[in-house]
Amino acid sequence: MRKKKRKFVAKNKSYTLLRVLLLVGILALIAAIVAGVVLLLKNRSAFGEVTELPFTADDPYVYNGKGFYYIKNGSLCFHDPAHPEDDTSLTLNGENITLVSSDSMTALFSGAAFHIVGAADMIDAGGEILSAACGKNHAAVLRKDAAGEAAILVYDASGALTDSIPEQDAMLLDCGFGSLGGNDMLYVLSLSSGSSVPVSTITTYTYSENGAAMSGVITLRNELVENIYFSGNSIFVAGTNHLQRYDKEFTAKAYSLLTYGDTVLDFTAAGSNPLFLYGERNAVSALTAESPVPAAVRLVSAAEAEEPAAVDRVLSLPEGTHSCFVIGGKFMAVARDTVYTYSASGSLSDTTILEIPCDEAIKLSDSCILLRRGPEMRILRLR
Secondary structure: OOOOOOOOOOOOHHHHHHHHHHHHHHHHHHHHHHHHHHHHHHHHHHHEEEEEEEEEOOOOEEEOOOOEEEEEOOEEEEEOOOOHHHOEEEEOOOOOOEEEEOOOOEEEEEOOEEEEOOOOOOEEOOOEEEEEEEOOOEEEEEEEOOOOOEEEEEEEOOOOEEEEEEOOOOEEEEEEEEEEOOEEEEEEEEEEOOOOOOEEEEEEEEEEOOEEEEEEEEEEEOOOEEEEEEOOOEEEEEEOOEEEEEEOOOOOEEEEEEOOOEEEEEEEOOOOOOEEEEEEHHHHHOOOOOOOOOOEEEEEEOOOOOOOOOEEEEEEOOOOOOEEEEEOOEEEEEOOOEEEEEOOOOOEEEEEEOOOOOOEEEEOOOOEEEEEEOOEEEEEEEO
16 A cells, blocks of 8 residues: 655744744844955955054154154154064153154254254254254254344255255244255245234245255235145145145246135145145134044145136034044044045045044054054054
8 A cells, every 4th residue: 555645734834934034034134244244344454454553642753654753761763564673773862852754854853952863963053943844855943043043954864054044034933845846845934024914925945956046935915824735836825814826836826715714724735636624713723632623624625727626615524523634635534433534525435444443543644544542553554
């Protein structure tokens, strides 16, 4: 006799279907979580690489495009994150030492003493050094002597004095470097208040193998200069009322943009056009450690041409933002564990979760950011 095949019949088909659907849902959720983690890790990796640094936020430091010079326990130390085995250390004599650096040169000063790293001897500037700046092959100090006379002293990489610019009818305020044709271009900012309105003067000097030469003069009446920026073909002057572009070689004015009521916070020349970050002046002056950034910022993209072709956009910062800057032609707002990246026109293009939360982010260059968490410091190299 032939046996009949047994059939298994679920007593509660709807319950069985529910369990199947629940199982499928759990598997789909697990797959989504795994995919999300993979994408997040890829996003972090694509965004940049973080490396811990051997100094803290309490140590004086500068970044020279390759690594860090910092002062710790009375020594001048150098650390290259890519080659930590080559780190160096040199014992210092003196206190209250200030470091300044460019991508090519680093110097330190205290009182009247000035030293260019790599030069053989210490320099006596002959008075109190108020500020200093480094270029590609030259360094400059703003010094005031015992008689109260100020001057800009310019040295080459070996520490030899190559130029001296005395204070005359106008008060010397600042100096800094750009470049022109591969040579160092020094700007000197002075202010005269002898007339009915203040007059700001920017004088430029070029330093080549043929020596020093004054190359241009820019005069602004009834406006104070807040910052001076160099880009490929331009000198941009950020004043209390306007942002003005001048041709670098001839110092001829091209155009002016109204920025009254705002103050410049940052600048980058790495994008298709120079990009400026502004904040409302009253809001910036009211910033505190608890509220370190304004609620909104202004992005101004200005062309290196005779006409500005400016893109001007006001952005509200994401909640929790503690740092912001323009970098590599973009704008970044950084919160404790999140980086928001915007295009030069102000459109949000990317959101990245940081592996290690930070309390502050500082732009070092157009490809590097310094992340501080408490006293600990890390460098983030953007990809």
